[in-house]
Each structure stands twice: as C-alpha cells, then as structure tokens.
Amino acid sequence: MRWIDRLIGVASTLILARLLVPEDFGIVAMASLVVGLLDVLLDLGVHVALIQKRQATQALFDTAWTLRLLQNITAATLIVVAAPLAGTYFGDSRVTPVLQVMSLGLVLIGLENIGVVAFQKDMQFLRDFRFVFLKRIAGFLTTIAAAWLLRSYWALVIGALTGRLLGVVLSYSMHPMRPRISLVKFREIFAISQWLLLRSIGAYLDNNMHKILVGRRAGAGTMGAYSIADEISAMPSTELLAPLNRVLFPAFVRAKENLAELKRVFLLAQGVQVLVGIPASVGLALVAEEAVQVLLGEKWLPAVPFVQLLALVNVINAITSSGGYVMITLGRVPYVALLSWLQALVFVAGACVVWPGSEAHGIAQLRLVSVVVGLGVAIRLLLWSLPNLGLRELVASVARPVLGGGVMTVAVLFGTLPAGSTPVVALVGKIVLGSTVYGIATMALWVLWGKPEGAERYLLERVRSTLGKRQSA
Secondary structure, eight states: OHHHHHHHHHHHHHHHHHHSOHHHHHHHHHHHHHHHHHHHHTOOOHHHHHHHOSSOOHHHHHHHHHHHHHHHHHHHHHHHHHHHHHHHHHTOTTHHHHHHHHHHHHHHHHHSOGGGHHHHHTTOHHHHHHHHHHHHHHHHHHHHHHHHHHOSTHHHHHHHHHHHHHHHHHHHHHOOOOOOOOOTTHHHHHHHHHHHHHHHHHHHHHHHHHHHHHHHHSOHHHHHHHHHHHHHHHHHHHHHHHHHHHHHHHHHHHHTTOHHHHHHHHHHHHHHHHHHHHHHHHHHHHTHHHHHHHHTOGGGGGGHHHHHHHHHHHHHHHHHHHHHHHHHHTTOHHHHHHHHHHHHHHHHHIIIIISTTOOHHHHHHHHHHHHHHHHHHHHHHHHHHSTTOOHHHHHHHHHHHHHHHHHHHHHHHHOOOOTTOOHHHHHHHHHHHHHHHHHHHHHHHHHHTTOOSSHHHHHHHHHHHHHHHHHHO
C-alpha cells in the first residue's frame, strides 16, 4: 500500500515539477507548515489510543471521533484567523488565501469515519490499502488535471481537498461503523493522549522547524526547492520503513506482555529496517545531483545540496524508527516526547544562538546535527524502556549495514564512469555500482560474523521460501 501510494506521489512530483515552478511549491509548503502547526497543537492522537487499547469499545470509538472532529474544527478556525499573520511572517501575501482554503481540509479529515482505524488495528491491510489508494489516486488525477489547466499553485490545493473529500465518502461506504457525538470515554483517551499531544508537538517542531526558518529567511523559490528536497530525501527510508512500521506497531502491542518475544521482534525489525534504509538514504545522497537533474530538470538543481544533507538525516531515522514504536507500545510516550523536544531545542539553539545568520544550506546542516545528537539519547531511552535489551545486541543489529554503507560510499565516490557520460548513464551506473558493492559487502560481513540470526538470515529464508513455492508450482 505504502509503495503504491508513494509511487503515485513520486509520479505526481515528477509531473508537477515540469508543469509548475519552485515558487508554486514554496507557497503551498509555507501554508502547509501553518496548517500542520495548528493541527498538531490540538492533536490528541486518538488513532494511537485506539490501536493501543486491545479491546476498544464502540464508546471509545465515538469519543475518539468526537474529539478529532472538535480538534479539527477548532484548528480550521484558528487557521482562518491566523492566515494574514502567516502571510506577513513569510513575506508573501499569496499564502493567506491558500491557508484559508486549506483549512477546509482539516474539517473534512475530522468528518471521516473513525471506524477505518480498525483496518490497521485488526491488521486488515487489504481494506486499508483500498481506502488509502482510492483517496490518493483521486487527489493525484485532480492535481495533475488542475496543474495542466491552471499552471498555478492552486492545483496542489485543489488536489488535496479532492482526496480528502473522497476520503469522507469512502470511510462511510467501506466501514459499517456510524460514530456518534460522545465524550463518555474522554478521561480514558486523555490519559494516553496527553503525552501523545506533547510528543506530537515536539515531533512537529523537530521535523518542521528547519522548514519554517527557511521559509522566513529565504524566498518562495528557495523554499520550494528545500521542501521538494525534504520530500525526496525522505522517500528511500520512510517509504521502505513506513509499511513495516504500520504492521509493527500492532504487532508490538500484541507481544508487549512477553518482553522476550517483544525484544526478538524488535531486533529483527530493526535489522531489516536498517539493512534497507541505510543504503537507500546514503545512496540517494551519493546520486543526488544526477537524480535531481534527470527526474526534476535543470531548474531544480538548487535542491541538490539540500537533498544530500537531508538524506543523511534519514539514515538516523532508519536506526531509531522502530525503537520509537517499542517505547509507545510499552507506555513510554514521555520518552518519545522528550526525544523530539530535545532534537527541536538543539536545532533552535544552533539556528538562533550559535549560527543566527544561517541560510537554507546552514539550516539543513543544523538539522543533521540535531538528529545526530538525538541518536545517542534515543538509544539510552530505548534501553531504559526494554531492560532485557543490551547495548551490544542493539549495536550488532545495525553494525553490518553501517559498515556496508561505508564500503558502498567509498566505491561510488572513487569509482569511475566513462568520460562524457550523460546524467542518465551516470545515475544508472552509480546505482548499479553502489547496490552491488553494498550487497556483497553486507553478505561478506554476515558470513565473517558467523551467519548469526538476524535480518540477513530472515531475508534469505524468505527468498528461498518464495523460490521453492514457485518451483513446486
């Protein structure tokens, strides 16, 4: 589901990059930051609360739906009021009307049937796929058509609203639940959500403060290049890891009463995520110039240094991703909130005190520094949360992919390509060289390690099992 969703997103980005200009993306990115901020300030994380509760009643779903609706209506009202201030902050009056229209999207999200959360909670991923896919494809087709006709940033707004409107219709046609206004279970949800709210605010600031500063210190064109770079740099790791995390969270919840089993599942998940996430993110940083030139075009070349730096940020995310879900599963939401706030504060301190005049490139560097600082804290918090997990086990689960990524980096940086290679040839050549070297290096390290249990053995067994089924068929 996630890969197809992202494939649509990638196709949309590539097409729109040819139809629109960086300024168009920049205006919508600025408006999206404000929408996200006001949304997260009121977000009680009711979806997480419903999934974490193993036996969620109808009253719990009703209360969650009511809270989400109230939250989104309030956020939409605040967005309309704050829209002129946002236009002044970013120095672009076009942000104001875009914000006022985008506020409708929050109301539509609030109206969605909360019953669709059960698709993920009960691991009904085919139904989850259909719901997300149909919303996504409707938004995609509408956005492309509007961009072709209007050649304006309004195409992005129209496409987003179309997808959300269809989401309301689909949610009630695909799930029989009919939520009602109720606050009966407010205390039960708030006991979990108060920490989720704090965590969500911290996560938003951690993930978006750098873009807020770029929007303030640079124009819409630079903001557009930076926002596209942030989106592209996140693709390799998040789109590989997000499908796993969507399955892992309910799986962790089912295993949380057995810490030994929880540790086993976590270490396997950690190993698989790092095994695929590190080469994907590091590889993108290594081919950023060729990838941007081939996929987006010459006018997007200013985004290259941003892609290189922000792709490395996602290397850290690949290492810490599943650990955050383990901490939430075990009720250590304050730990996750603390980590997000710490990284946000480190970034703000660097941008406002240590390097107050930093522009877009310096801001991207500070973003990388903040997540590197947070990595050590994340490891410490995870070890406190899962006391039967040792530091040596944790390091062993990531050591081989990290070393393999290092070997891959050396090979790509010092490898030679035929003189006069076109960007397409250079891109393909680097990808083939990097992936081949990485595969050989990690497997060689696994053999030298004594072929231990872990991601490599797991993936090999899955491949053998698949091939065996095909041969028998």
